Amino acid sequence: MADTTTRALSLLNLLQTHRHWPGSELAVRLGVTERTVRRDVERLRDLGYRIESIPGAAGGYRLEAGSAVPPLLLTDEEAVAMAIGLRVAASQRLVSGPETTITALAKLEQVLPAPLRRRVAALAQTVQPAGLNAGAAVSGEVLGELALATRDHERVRFTYTAASGEVTHRRVEPHALAPADRHWYLLCWDLDKEDWRTFRVDRLTDVAHTRVLFEPKPLTPEQIEEFIFVARSWARQAVEADAVMELPLDEMRDYFGQWGQGATAEDATHTRWPVGGSDFRETMYGLSWIPAGVDYTTDLTSPAREELRETLERMLRALDAPAPPVPPDRALARERQLPA
Structure with a gap:
């Protein structure tokens, strides 16, 4: 009996660590036959765990x-309290290791019956930690579903509403969930765009699991951080313009890396790249990163266009004019710094 119980608990642990398990792989992991796996699954079902056979x-x-909370040694009230706490901790980033918080929340809500999940959703909306500036509201259910798909390397579909109001339907391979500036971001490989994309989770709805698994593409923590940093910067600016540069799209992306997001091919030899900032100076800074020797045009509008022109003309006059005399004390300091 002890061996049977131990094996059943091991089976339950495996079922909780992945969204889907082939029967043959479970048998190998447990060191038993597939027939024994089927019997252990029935034992878990008798205990209240709802296990779907495909x-x-x-x-x-x-x-x-399931239709009731499985024997986790928790009452309904305790399970609801734990789920609310995890939701608040995840959405407000109250603890380190947010991925761990989300995974724990996903595991708990995965086995909560529907009435308790509704209680958690209703109560969590009324619980706000004091002294914290919350970001946009994020669905705990959506976060949980994305966490499970990211953990299991499962493709998902969802509806996304951009800041402009444009609604699109996406098919992606989720690679990472990350919080930044009171928002949650999903980094994924967009199957239709055939490129990396980062989405604000609060603008994402209708998550649907496809049960199609994928082999994750290699990404370093530094690369993930850069993707998220670019996504945080990718917001509507006070001064916006497009730069059309004489550079093919592939070469432009190789040069700009993640900062090339939003660029599109104008034709075979030209790339259109959106650039902007809080004022014309920030837009000028963005334009200055276009590679040396690459000609480009821009549709920067007035009055920013005239402000930028006047600033550049003064810079050119300053560069063409004789250098101002160096004060004696500074000249002496420079002489002392020169090698003998």
């Missing part, structure tokens, strides 16, 4: 929410 060559087992 027939066929790509079939297997999947842990689903």
Whole structure:
């Protein structure tokens, strides 16, 4: 009996660590036959765990929410309290290791029955930690679903509403969930765009699991951080313009890296790149990063266009004019710094 119980708990742990398990792989992991796996699944079902069986060559087992809380040694009230605490901690970033918080929340809500999940959602909306400036409201259910898909390397579909109001339907391979500036971001490989994309989770709805697994592309923590940093900077600016440069899109992306997001091919030899800032100076700074020797045009509008022209003309006059005399004390200091 002890061996049977231990094996059943091991099976439950495996089912909780991945969204979907082939029966043959479970048998190998547990060191038993597939027939024994089927018997252990029935034992867990008798204990209240709802485990879906999927027939066929790509079939297997999947842990689903049941009609009652399985024996986690928690009462309904305790389970709700834990889920609310995890939701608040995740959305407000009250603890370090936010991915751990989200994964724990996803595991708990995965087995909560629907009535308790509704209680958690209703109560969590009324619980706001004091002294914190909350970002945009994020659905705990959406965060949980994305966390599970990211953990299991499962493709998902969702609806995304951009800051401009444009609504699109996306098919992606989720790679990372990261909080930044009171917002949550999803970094993923967009299957239709065939490129990396970063999405604000609060603008994302209708998450649908496809049950199609993928092999994650290699990304370093530094690369993930850069993607998120670019996404945080990618917001509507007071002064915006497009620069059309004499550079093919592929070469432009190689040069700009993640800062090339939003660039599109104007034709085979030209790339259109949106650039902007809080004023014309920040826009000028962005334009200054276009590679040396690459000609470009821009549709920067007035009055920023005239302000930028006047600033550049003064800079050119300053560069063409004789250098101002160096004060004696500074000249002496420079002489002392020169090598003998």
